[in-house]
Amino acid sequence: MKEFFGVQMPRLGFGLMRLPRLADGKTIDIEQTKRMTDMFIEAGLKYFDTAYVYEGSEEAARKALVERYPREDYYLTSKLNAGNWCVGSAEEAKRELEISLERTGAGYFDFYLLHALEKENLDNYENYGLWDFVREAKEKGLIRHFGFSFHDSPETLDAILTKHPEAEVVQLQINWADWNDPVVASRANYEVCVKHNKPVIVMEPIKGGTLANPPQGIADLFAKENPSASAASWAVRFAASLEQVMVVLSGMSNIPQMADNLSYMSEFTPLSGKEQAVIAKAQEILASIEQIPCTSCHYCTGGCPMNIKIPDIFGAMNRLLIYNNEADARRRYGNATADAGKASDCIHCLQCEDACPQHIQITQWLEKAAERLEA
Numbered sequence: 013m014k015e016f017f018g019v020q021m022p023r024l025g026f027g028l029m030r031l032p033r034l035a036d037g038k039t040i041d042i043e044q045t046k047r048m049t050d051m052f053i054e055a056g057l058k059y060f061d062t063a064y065v066y067e068g069s070e071e072a073a074r075k076a077l078v079e080r081y082p083r084e085d086y087y088l089t090s091k092l093n094a095g096n097w098c099v100g101s102a103e104e105a106k107r108e109l110e111i112s113l114e115r116t117g118a119g120y121f122d123f124y125l126l127h128a129l130e131k132e133n134l135d136n137y138e139n140y141g142l143w144d145f146v147r148e149a150k151e152k153g154l155i156r157h158f159g160f161s162f163h164d165s166p167e168t169l170d171a172i173l174t175k176h177p178e179a180e181v182v183q184l185q186i187n188w189a190d191w192n193d194p195v196v197a198s199r200a201n202y203e204v205c206v207k208h209n210k211p212v213i214v215m216e217p218i219k220g221g222t223l224a225n226p227p228q229g230i231a232d233l234f235a236k237e238n239p240s241a242s243a244a245s246w247a248v249r250f251a252a253s254l255e256q257v258m259v260v261l262s263g264m265s266n267i268p269q270m271a272d273n274l275s276y277m278s279e280f281t282p283l284s285g286k287e288q289a290v291i292a293k294a295q296e297i298l299a300s301i302e303q304i305p306c307t308s309c310h311y312c313t314g315g316c317p318m319n320i321k322i323p324d325i326f327g328a329m330n331r332l333l334i335y336n337n338e339a340d341a342r343r344r345y346g347n348a349t350a351d352a353g354k355a356s357d358c359i360h361c362l363q364c365e366d367a368c369p370q371h372i373q374i375t376q377w378l379e380k381a382a383e384r385l386e387a
């Protein structure tokens with residue numbers, strides 16, 4: 013453990029974005045979430061991450077964590093989203109803090125982040141006075157530390173940190189697959205945080221679960237090096253091995269995922285030089301395969317007038333692109349479109365592309381999905 017903000021911070025955080033669901037596929041499974049929370053806390057870990065826009069997540073945090081543990085036993089982070097798709101005024105944006113505190117019942121947030129900053133929405137955070145708002149919330153004791161999560165270029169990140177040196181932490185998408193990716197720019201964004209001496213919270217270390225089941229060549233490579241280590245463990249340990257990383261969030265969805273994460277993160281060992289070389293080889297293999305860089309964040313789906321399950325369709329397409337498994341891709345596509353819009357229903361309104369933090373050309377990929385998976 014390393015010390016951040018005067019406390020020893022365990023390197024693994026529980027991301028409450030992809031919590032387990034009941035059989036209806038929608039309702040959060042609170043009983044399983046409670047068991048996962050217990051396992052996490054019993055392992056000596058304490059960082060939990062939610063957000064105003066994660067549907068049902070803040071309420072689940074209250075039931076599984078806040079109502080069952082003393083406040084000093086955990087750190088809880090939430091986030092304020094001022095994107096156009098989420099709010100239309102400064103008042104609406106500022107009210108999110110009050111609502112998040114009500115939903116969680118936590119009394120205060122240990123960390124509070126301006127959510128998913130990128131070039132297109134920066135003006136909202138400035139014009140709505142949200143930097144002053146979080147500073148004042150800290151003075152009032154409603155939050156302990158503030159910062160922002162970020163999905164854009166290193167130049168934009170550098171500009172924000174230069175303008176707002178008061179930001180205390182930065183949450184970045186970092187994983188071995190996106191380390192040198194020109195769009196996500198994990199490495200370059202991490203280096204900007206090092207330059208500004210900001211602790212980094214890592215999101216998407218397993219790339220929305222994708223790196224838990226990597227292409228066969230990479231799975232074989234990992235298994236050869238260490239037959240008992242999961243592919244997910246390579247991904248989480250890669251992010252956690254970075255010197256300036258404060259905590260790595262894993263959006264765990266069931267008890268086996270929690271158990272696997274705890275098996276190597278309750279007592280964390282950084283990757284050795286030999287293991288780093290294995291990751292470099294995996295990066296080489298992945299770079300040679302085309303795929304859609306969707307992290308399943310679902311920011312694109314809420315406003316889709318055709319009710320198209322975009323991330324599910326992209327998940328199906330990636331089975332085709334990465335694994336060349338057409339039967340599995342068609343099965344997944346069938347599930348994704350059974351009670352929702354098909355890829356070919358897209359009317360090109362582009363709402364989804366405005367909302368996508370990964371800047372994916374969603375409409376073009378939907379056209380390809382229609383061509384490959386609907387015929």
Ligand code: SF4
Binds near residue numbers: 316317358360362365
């Ligand atoms: S562009 Fe297509 S997929 Fe995107 S929101 Fe509009 S209809 Fe939905």
Ligand code: SF4
Binds near residue numbers: 367
């Ligand atoms: S397409 Fe973009 S916004 Fe939609 S789920 Fe994937 S990464 Fe998120």
